[in-house]
Amino acid sequence: MSQRRSGEEDRMQVTPDGTELWRLTLQYSPVGMTLVGLDGRLLMVNHALCEMLGYAAEELSQRGFQELTHPDDLDADLEQFERALSGEIDSYRLRKRYLHADGHEVWGDLSVALVRDPVGEPLHFVSQILDVSEQHEYEQRLRAANDELEHERQTLSAIFDTVNVGLLLIDRDGRYERMNRRHAETMRLPFPGGHAGEAGQVGHVYFPDGRLMSTEDMPSYRAAHGAEFDDYTYWVGDDAAARTAFSTSARQVRGPSGERIGAALAYQEITDLMRAMRVKDEFVSSVSHELRTPLTTVLGYLELLADRPDLPSDAAGQVRIAQRNALRLLALVSDVLDVARAEAGHLVLARMPTDLTTLVHEAVETSAPEAEHRGVSVRVDAPERLVAEVDESRLRQVVDNLVSNGVKYSERGDAVTVSLRAAPGAVEIEVSDTGIGIAPDEVAHVFDPFFRGGQVVASQISGTGLGLNIVQSIVVAHGGTITLDSEPSRGSTFRVTLPSG
Numbered sequence: 001m002s003q004r005r006s007g008e009e010d011r012m013q014v015t016p017d018g019t020e021l022w023r024l025t026l027q028y029s030p031v032g033m034t035l036v037g038l039d040g041r042l043l044m045v046n047h048a049l050c051e052m053l054g055y056a057a058e059e060l061s062q063r064g065f066q067e068l069t070h071p072d073d074l075d076a077d078l079e080q081f082e083r084a085l086s087g088e089i090d091s092y093r094l095r096k097r098y099l100h101a102d103g104h105e106v107w108g109d110l111s112v113a114l115v116r117d118p119v120g121e122p123l124h125f126v127s128q129i130l131d132v133s134e135q136h137e138y139e140q141r142l143r144a145a146n147d148e149l150e151h152e153r154q155t156l157s158a159i160f161d162t163v164n165v166g167l168l169l170i171d172r173d174g175r176y177e178r179m180n181r182r183h184a185e186t187m188r189l190p191f192p193g194g195h196a197g198e199a200g201q202v203g204h205v206y207f208p209d210g211r212l213m214s215t216e217d218m219p220s221y222r223a224a225h226g227a228e229f230d231d232y233t234y235w236v237g238d239d240a241a242a243r244t245a246f247s248t249s250a251r252q253v254r255g256p257s258g259e260r261i262g263a264a265l266a267y268q269e270i271t272d273l274m275r276a277m278r279v280k281d282e283f284v285s286s287v288s289h290e291l292r293t294p295l296t297t298v299l300g301y302l303e304l305l306a307d308r309p310d311l312p313s314d315a316a317g318q319v320r321i322a323q324r325n326a327l328r329l330l331a332l333v334s335d336v337l338d339v340a341r342a343e344a345g346h347l348v349l350a351r352m353p354t355d356l357t358t359l360v361h362e363a364v365e366t367s368a369p370e371a372e373h374r375g376v377s378v379r380v381d382a383p384e385r386l387v388a389e390v391d392e393s394r395l396r397q398v399v400d401n402l403v404s405n406g407v408k409y410s411e412r413g414d415a416v417t418v419s420l421r422a423a424p425g426a427v428e429i430e431v432s433d434t435g436i437g438i439a440p441d442e443v444a445h446v447f448d449p450f451f452r453g454g455q456v457v458a459s460q461i462s463g464t465g466l467g468l469n470i471v472q473s474i475v476v477a478h479g480g481t482i483t484l485d486s487e488p489s490r491g492s493t494f495r496v497t498l499p500s501g
Contacts, residue, residue, distance in 0.1 A: 032108070032129035038085065038122055040064035052108070052131050054101030065127075070097035070105060077110075084114045085122060095132065107136040166246075166267030169253070172260055174199035174224035183267055189244055190236040199224035206235045206243070208274070223250035223263035233270065245274035295330045302326060349391040349477055356427060357382045359392065360420050363399040367407050375412035378403065382420035388427050388500050394474045395498075401467045402431040402494050409492070410435030426480075427500050432493040438486040446484060447472040 023044075026033050032049030034042050045060045053060065053068065060068075069077055073096035080092040091113040098106045108129040115123045166183030170176055176197040179187075187195055190203035200221030205213040215221055219232050230249045237243035247270045253262040302323045306316065364378050371378045399418070406416035410433050419430040438446060449469045475482045480498035 029128075032131065034060075034127050034129075036065055036112075036125040036127055038124065040066050040081070042068075043124060049129060052106060052129065053098055059101075068098050070099055073097050080112070081125075084112065084125070090114055095136075098129070105133075106131060107133045166269075168220070168265045168267070169262060170199055170220060170224055170265070171262045174220070177262065186236075186244070186246075186267065186269070192238070204236055204238045208233055208235065210235075210240070219248040219250060219265060223252075223265055226252060226260065228252055233274070235274075243271075244269060245271040291333045292330065295326060295333065299323065299326050299330065349394060351389045351391055353387050354390050354392045354395065356386045356388055356390075356395075356420055356429070357384060359396055360399055360418055360429070363396060363403050364418060366400060367403045370404070371407045371416070374407060374410065376407050376410045376414050376416060378407065378416045378418070380418050380420075382418070383422070386420055386422060386427060388498060390478060390498065391474075395478070398471045398474050398496065399429060399431075401471050402429075402496075405467065406431050406433035406435065406492070409433065414491070422500065423497070425500055426497050429496040429498075430493060432491065434491040437488040437490050437492055438484070439488055443484055443486055447482075 026035075026044060026046045029046055030048055032052045033046045034049055035044040037043050041064045042060050045057050047057075050057050050060060055063075065077070066074060076094060077096055080089070080094060083089045084092060091111070093109070093111045095107065095109050098108050100106050109132045111128045113126050115126055117123050163180070164182060166186055167180040168176065168183050169178045176195075176199075190205045191201065192204070195201060195203075200215040200218050202213065202215055202218065205218065207213060207217070213234065219229075219234075222229065222232075228251055232248045232250075233245065234248075235243040235245050247268045248265055250263055250265045252260050253264055255261045302319055305311065306319045306323065311319070360380055360382055364380055367378060403416065403418060410416060414434045416431065416433045416435075419428075419432070421428050421430075447468050449466060472482055475496055475498070478498050480496060482497075483495045484492060485495075486492035
């Protein structure tokens, strides 16, 4: 018992009293702490607070919190200070700025409690100040970034709703997420009974040729299933005489990892343009028909005139010139008519089983006189027989045009090769030449109507620039594709791929 009592006495001798314990706690606290007198003067400060504000303890003890507080934050602190002194509150907390010894601002999270004596009289305040300058700076940057994002969001939202183009966002499952005001206004035209908000709903939506669109044809359905497209045109409205035309584009929306999260569609009304194009097509078709009739008559009489045995030689030459130019004019009228039909979607095909080997050989034979005249060799690489379901006359037009172009744009000593081969589910016709080639910046335009390359124009090679546009229209009508590889001074290769069935 005596040994235990002795140990307890030893511990009591080394244990500090309450005042000393408080002083040690104050000094070693990692948070800034101070005792503040009722007049605001700092009675006792710890090391953490001295480090925070850049003062020695003696200097801080000679100052009041009023002079250490940023002027803009002093009123709020004094208000709470006075409320505590009046007994309205026992403690308070606020965030405010302190002035560092070197003049810069220090943001502090201040917690204050009033200490009273046993009879309730105020003695002093206990204050804890946590340096939150870095946190405050981060919050300010975050707030500024959020404000900027919000401003951008509001700007984009304003643009979204004010542009004269219908905009639609759909999610990965084809549900409508958002549409702008312009698109919402036009929804009543194809869907007068309302829309379910899901891609592919069928309404009063028609192809340019008047056929009703199915679910799979609807632009929203195609976009919801991963398609991207431009200038997808159609008409909407129940009344055929008052329908509105639209052109739609779609792009897939992807997440950070490239995953598809939806699609965005843009709808542009093009009613006036479509009607103007229709008038233009009707005009071109009408004029072409009206020109062909007198031209055919002229050619008939020129042929009769050329066959007369009593025609003087000089007159015979003039007749041949007239025939040649009349034939060129008839070919041009036919080309213009074909372009008008293709653009209007009226390029009708009459498919039948056709031996493409025979067709290719006949096209080469047709070009033989011109090839011989220009000193260009033409050869065929084809199987003995290859049959496909095609429109024979239209496909002959394709091959004739490609072979004649190969000869026309080659020079003496060059060669043209026509290859025919079967591919899985398709047939390929390839026409290659070693001629003048096409400039890289012109390759993308060779199928445009009336386009003629710079070197062709400079060389004064005759042509209308319609042939390849017609070729592409015929190939597309067959459900096929045509591509071009070309290099100046090394030649060109046109490759036509057609379904074999």
